[in-house]
Structure formats: C-alpha cells, structure tokens
Amino acid sequence: MERAELQGMRRLAEALDGVRGRTIAGCTLRTDRKQLKLDLGDGTLLVVGLDPDDQGRPRLMVHVTRPSDAAAQLEVPFGAGR
Numbered sequence: 001m002e003r004a005e006l007q008g009m010r011r012l013a014e015a016l017d018g019v020r021g022r023t024i025a026g027c028t029l030r031t032d033r034k035q036l037k038l039d040l041g042d043g044t045l046l047v048v049g050l051d052p053d054d055q056g057r058p059r060l061m062v063h064v065t066r067p068s069d070a071a072a073q074l075e076v077p078f079g080a081g082r
Helices: 001-019
Strands: 024-029 033-038 044-051 058-065
Touching: 001 058
Parallel strands: none
Antiparallel strands: 024 033, 033 044, 044 058
C-alpha cells in the first residue's frame, strides 16, 4: 500500500469517527448508486461516493461538512485495485 493511500485511509477513519454516535436525520442515494448523502441531526453532511480518477478507475471520495464550518470539506481519494 502506498503512503498516500495510507494517509487517505487515516483521514477517512478520522472523518467517520467524528460522526460516530450521531443521529441520521435523512439519507439520499443517487439513482446511479455512486453517491450516498447522510444528513445528520446536528446539520452535518456526510457524502460518500465513487468518482473516476485520471485513468478512469473508481476512487472513494468522502466529504464532511459541518454547519459551523460550511466552507471546509474533507476529500479522501483512494486508488482502486492496485
């Protein structure tokens, strides 16, 4: 596993740990099933999806937006099947 992938996995784990135990107020799955959006009870949004990289391989993307810091997002790319 490459160093960048390991760092990305750590950031993903931190993002998911930050929303652990919170109430899910709503959930939306895109029709092509490539993106899942969770609306948490405190206004936090967690979006998990698959986006293609430059070679067209899928990579996992995670965005966490908190109401107090709406401009900040966490983006975590992962290489697929290396």
